Amino acid sequence: MTRIIYLNGEWLAEPEAKVSVFDRGFLMADAIYEVTCVLDGKLVDYAGHAARLQRSAKELGLTLPLSEEALLAAHREIVARNQMDQGMIYLQLTRGVADRDFAYPPADTPPTLVMFTQSKNVLQNAAAERGIKVVLLPDLRWGRRDIKTVQLLYPSMAKMEAKARGADDAWLTEDGFVTEASAASSHIVSAEGVLITRDLSHALLPGITRASVLDLAAAQGISVEERPFTPAEALAAREAFITSATNFVVPVVEIDGQSIADGKPGPLTQELRRLYIDTRRAAAI
Template identity: 80%
Template sequence: MSRVVYLNGAWLAEAEAKVSVFDRGFLMADAIYEVTCVLDGKLVEYAGHAARLQRSARELGIVVPLDDEALLAVHREIVARNSLDQGMIYLQLTRGVADRDFAYPPPDTPPTLVLFTQAKNVLENRAAETGIAVSLLPDLRWGRRDIKTIQLLYPSMAKMEAKARGADDAWLVEDGHVTEATAASAHIVTDQDVLVTRDLSHALLPGITRASVLELAARHGIRVEERAFTPEEAKAAREAFITSATNFVVPVTRIDEAAIGEGAPGPLTRDLRRLYVESRRGAAI
C-alpha cells in the first residue's frame, strides 16, 4: 500500500513526491531532520523534537515554513492518512532549490519540507531483550554534531564497519573518549550504580530520549553524571546502553571483545526502558 507523503503543503502518493535535483539538500546536504516516534497512533516526545528542529534551523539560518500549530497538525494528519499505529515520522527540511554554489542562496528562497512515515513495531524489539554488541571506531564526523543535519555518510560507514566486525553498531571515539553511537546516545553504568553519559557540547547531538532517561533516572534515585568517559571505562562498566527515538533504551552487552557486566542486559537498563515506555507512552499526544 502506497504511503501518503507531505511535500511543501501538498499530500501526495509516495511515487508522486518529487524534489528538484537542484535542491540544496540533494546537492550540498544542506538540510536538517527529525524523527518522531509514533505509539498507539500518537506522537511520542513531540515537543522535544519540535524544539530541536527549531534550534537546528536557527543554527543554520533555515526558515521553518510552518508555525508551531501547523507543524503539529501536519504530524497528526500524516499519522491519520497512513493509519500509522506504531512507527516513526521522518521530517526533512532543506534550504530549498538554487543553482549549486557554496554560498547560500538569498534568504527568501523557499525551503523544502518533506514528511513521510515508516511502520515499525517499536515495542517488540529483540535487541532490547538480548542486547547489542558495539565496535569502537574513530569519530570522523564534522564538528557541529549538535545540529541534526542529514550528513550521515560517515555514521553509515561506521555502522557497516561495525557489522563487518561482527557487531551491531559502533561507538565513536574522539580524543580518547566516547562521543555517541552512529545514531544514538551512549551511556554506561559504573560498579557504583552511577549512570554516566557524555555532557552536551558540539561533539554530540542533544538526544531527546537521552534527556528523558536522565530525568527518569534522577527521579527514581539513580545518580547521574554527565561527563566524558573512556573506552576502557565503558568496557569495565557494570551495564551499558543506548537511547534513541524509536529504540528507546537498548542494552549494550559487548564492546569489541569485552563482555559488559555478565554479558546480558542489566537490571537498571531494563528498569529504565520500562519506565521510559510507560511514562512517554502515557504522555503521547
Template identity: 80%
Template sequence: MSRILYLNGAWLPESEARVSVFDRGFLMADGIYEVTCVLDGKLVEYAGHSARLQRSARELGLTVPLDAEALLAVHREIVARNALDQGMIYLQLTRGAADRDFAYPPAGTPPTLLLFTQAKNVLENKAAERGISVALLPDLRWGRRDIKTIQLLYPSMAKMEAMARGADEAWLVEDGLVTEACAATAHIVTAEGVLVTRDLSHALLPGVTRASVLELAGTHGVRVEERAFTSDEARSAREAFITSATNFVVPVTRIDGQAVGDGAPGALTRRIRDIYIETRRAAAI
C-alpha cells in the same frame, strides 16, 4: 500499500513525490531532520523534537515554513492518512532549490519540507531483549554534531564497519573519549551504579530520549553524572546502553567483542526502559 507523504504543502502518494535535482539537500547536504516516534497512533515526546528542530534551523539559518500549530497538525494528519499505529515520522527540511553554489541562495528561497512515515513495531524489539554489540571506531564527523543535519555518510560508514567486525552498532571515539553511537546516545553504568552520560557540547547531539532518561533516572534514585567517559571505562562498565527516539533504551552487552558486566542486559537498563515506555506512552499526544 503506497504511503502518503507531505511535501511542500501537498499530500502525495510516495510514487508521485518529486524534489528538484538542484535541491541543496541533494547537492550540498544542506538540511536538517527529525524523527518522532508514534505509539498507539500518538506522537511520543513531540515537544522535544519540535524544539530541537527549531534549534537546528536557527543554527543553520534555515526557515521552518510552518508555525508550531501547523507543524503539529501535519504530524497528526500524516499519522491519520497512513493509519500508523506504531512507527516513526521522518521530517527533513532543506534550504531549497538553487543553482549549485557554496554560498547560500538569496533570502526568500523557498525551503523544502518533507515528511514521511515508516511503520515499525517499536515495542517488540528483539535487540532490547538480548542486547546489542558495539565496536569502538574513530569519530571522523564534522565538528557541529549538536545540529541534527542530514550529513550522515560517516555514521553510515561507521555502521557498515561495525557490522563487518561482527557488531551491531558503532560507538564513536575522539581523543580516547566516547562521543555517541551512529544514531543514538551512549551511556554506561559504573560498578557503583552511577549512570554516566557525556555532557552536551558541539561533540554530540542533544538527544531528546537522552534528556528524558536522565530525568527519569534522577527521579527514581539513580545517581547521574554528565561527563565524558573513556573507552576503557566503557569496557569495564557494569552495564551499558543506547537511547534514541525509536529504539527507546537498548542494552549494550558486548564492546569490541568483550562482555559488558555478565554479558546480559543489565537490571538498571531494563528498569529504565520500562519506566521510559510507560511514562512517555502515557504522555503521548
C-alpha cells in the same frame, strides 16, 4: 498501502512525491531532519523533537515554513493519512532549490519541507531483549554534531564497519573519550551504580530520548553524572546502553569483543526501558 507523503504543503502518494535535483539538500547536504516516534497513533516526546528542530534550523539559518501549531497538525495528519499505529515520522527541511553554488541562495528562497512515515513495531525489539554488540571507531564526523543535519555518510560507514566486524553498531571515540553511537546516545552504569553519559556540547547530538531517560533516572533516585567517559570505563562498567527515538533504551552487552559484566542486559537498563515506554506512552499526544 502506498504511503502518503507531505511535501511543501501538499499530500501526495509516494510515487508522486518528487524533489528537484537542484535542491540543496541533495546537492550540498544543506538540510536538517527530525524523527518522532508514534505509539498508539500518538506522538512520543513531540515537544522535545519540535524544539530541537527549531534549534537546528536557527543554527543553520533555515526557515521552517510552518508555525508551531501547523507543524503539530501536520504530524498528526500524516499519522492519520497513513493509518499508522506504531512507527516513525521523518521530517527533512532543506534550504530549497537553487543552482549549485557553495554560497547560500537568497534568503527568500523557499525551503523544502518533506515528511514521511515508516511503520514499525517499536515495542517488540529483539535487540532490547538480547542486547547489542558494539565496536569502537574514530569519530570522523564534522565538528557541529549538535545540529541534526542529513550529513549521515560517516555514521553509515561506521555502522557498516561494525557489521563487517560481527557487531551491531559502533561507539565513536575522540580524544580518548566516547562521544556517541552511530545514531544514538551512549551511556554506562559504573560499578557504584552511577549513570554516566557524555555532557552536551558541539561533540554530540542533544538526544531527546537521552534527556527523558536522564530525568527518569533522577526521579528514581539514581545518581547521574554528565561527563566524558573512556572506553576503559565502559569496559569496566556494570551496564551499558544506548538511547534513541527509534529504539528507546537498548542494552549494550559487548564492546570490541569484550563482555560488559556478565554479557547480559542489565537490570537498570531494562527498568529504564520499561519506565520510558510506560511514561512516554501515557504522555503521548
